[in-house]
Amino acid sequence: MQETLTAQENTVARCGDCNALLSLPPLKKGELAQCPRCHGVLRNKDRWSLKRCSIIAFSILLLIPFALNYPLLSVELLGTKIDASVWGGVWKMATEGYPYTAFLVFICAIFMPISFAVLVILLQFARLLNKKPRNLLLALGYIKPWVMFDVYLVALGVSAFKVRDYAAISIDIYAIAFILTAILTTLLFIKINPNELWNDFYPQHTHPSNISATHSPHFCPNCRYTFMQPMRDLKLRTRCPRCHSLLNKTPAMTLQQTWAALIAGIIMLFPANIFPISYTYMNNIGNGDTLFSGVITFIGMGSYFVAFIVFVASIFVPISKIIIMLYLLCCIHFNWRHSIKWQMRLLHIVHFVGRWSMLDLFVLALMMSLVTRGQIINFSVGPAAFYFGAAVFLTMIATSFFDSRLLWNIYDRQQAK
Numbered sequence: 001m002q003e004t005l006t007a008q009e010n011t012v013a014r015c016g017d018c019n020a021l022l023s024l025p026p027l028k029k030g031e032l033a034q035c036p037r038c039h040g041v042l043r044n045k046d047r048w049s050l051k052r053c054s055i056i057a058f059s060i061l062l063l064i065p066f067a068l069n070y071p072l073l074s075v076e077l078l079g080t081k082i083d084a085s086v087w088g089g090v091w092k093m094a095t096e097g098y099p100y101t102a103f104l105v106f107i108c109a110i111f112m113p114i115s116f117a118v119l120v121i122l123l124q125f126a127r128l129l130n131k132k133p134r135n136l137l138l139a140l141g142y143i144k145p146w147v148m149f150d151v152y153l154v155a156l157g158v159s160a161f162k163v164r165d166y167a168a169i170s171i172d173i174y175a176i177a178f179i180l181t182a183i184l185t186t187l188l189f190i191k192i193n194p195n196e197l198w199n200d201f202y203p204q205h206t207h208p209s210n211i212s213a214t215h216s217p218h219f220c221p222n223c224r225y226t227f228m229q230p231m232r233d234l235k236l237r238t239r240c241p242r243c244h245s246l247l248n249k250t251p252a253m254t255l256q257q258t259w260a261a262l263i264a265g266i267i268m269l270f271p272a273n274i275f276p277i278s279y280t281y282m283n284n285i286g287n288g289d290t291l292f293s294g295v296i297t298f299i300g301m302g303s304y305f306v307a308f309i310v311f312v313a314s315i316f317v318p319i320s321k322i323i324i325m326l327y328l329l330c331c332i333h334f335n336w337r338h339s340i341k342w343q344m345r346l347l348h349i350v351h352f353v354g355r356w357s358m359l360d361l362f363v364l365a366l367m368m369s370l371v372t373r374g375q376i377i378n379f380s381v382g383p384a385a386f387y388f389g390a391a392v393f394l395t396m397i398a399t400s401f402f403d404s405r406l407l408w409n410i411y412d413r414q415q416a417k
């Protein structure tokens with residue numbers, strides 16, 4: 001029955017944001033289907049073909065060795081030229097006593113962008129070979145939020161400003177490779193849509209006539225598939241028939257996971273703000289800077305714009321993110337009936353800004369390779385850096401666990417009264 005559907009017919013889709021059940025007409029190229037209730041995007045045909053994306057991914061892979069390995073910035077310190085590269089910064093952090101902090105930077109600035117490009121190319125191969133790339137598609141969905149090359153690009157600018165006062169700074173020719181890679185990665189990030197790729201490889205086949213009055217369709221949040229019959233595995237657990245991920249998560253479990261990640265993030269934020277995040281040594285006298293005093297230093301130097309960027313990225317965003325998440329979780333727990341439009345807007349903001357908090361850590365990695373040990377001026381990462389990175393990671397995980405449909409459940413109950 002399901003296989004006889006043609007592309008011209010409507011399909012049934014649940015909105016992943018608000019759980020509304022909708023009938024979707026087939027879309028033409030360039031069209032976008034929005035949920036009439038929460039305005040979440042259901043389908044998006046405004047995107048590049050996988051072929052074009054894979055060409056971009058291939059160019060990224062060609063450029064990335066130059067972007068990561070070759071110097072981006074160099075400074076003249078006491079007649080010696082010191083270079084800073086992405087890889088050099090991570091390596092220096094790892095070998096000088098901060099392996100965990102280095103690992104966080106490595107994941108976001110090196111590992112994830114490369115894996116992202118490789119996955120896109122592998123998906124194109126799967127298309128050419130007519131394979132069903134279930135695991136590749138799942139991996140793409142997991143990796144995408146952690147690709148942070150654009151954040152690194154801004155970090156490069158901030159570090160240039162920071163070092164400017166100690167030494168003459170010059171931007172190397174290889175920085176062009178880095179900037180190009182950053183632009184291409186950002187383009188690929190915007191133009192590739194894992195949900196649409198799922199629909200390309202595994203078209204959605206739930207027809208409005210298949211829906212019975214007694215059973216409402218299931219929805220898989222991983223691949224955004226709306227279906228009638230879940231699959232059962234050997235242990236009789238319910239799984240999504242398209243991506244095979246487990247569907248046994250109850251709202252209570254989702255809430256618990258969100259709380260656990262969020263509380264861990266809040267705990268990490270205390271040492272992140274109390275301990276020094278960086279040390280600057282001048283003539284062997286160490287001077288520790290906390291996140292906050294770092295901003296004050298910039299203001300003292302008259303670099304108001306950089307002070308503003310650093311303040312927003314490393315103090316304002318992490319703290320307001322946690323306050324918003326606490327507020328949304330309380331809304332669910334205590335059935336607060338506030339404007340759903342406002343709550344959804346807050347959630348979108350939290351999703352969007354999350355990555356930018358890594359900025360400070362990238363700046364530290366670059367600074368570390370620029371201002372080397374053993375000189376008159378010396379720069380080192382402080383113990384707060386790891387806690388800060390962990391706080392950013394944990395709050396990002398908390399927002400990814402958060403299920404906005406729980407907010408809409410409250411709204412639905414309120415409307416039903």
Ligand SMILES: [Zn+2]
Nearest residue numbers: 015018035038
């Ligand atoms: Zn919706």
Ligand SMILES: [Zn+2]
Nearest residue numbers: 220223240243
């Ligand atoms: Zn699925």
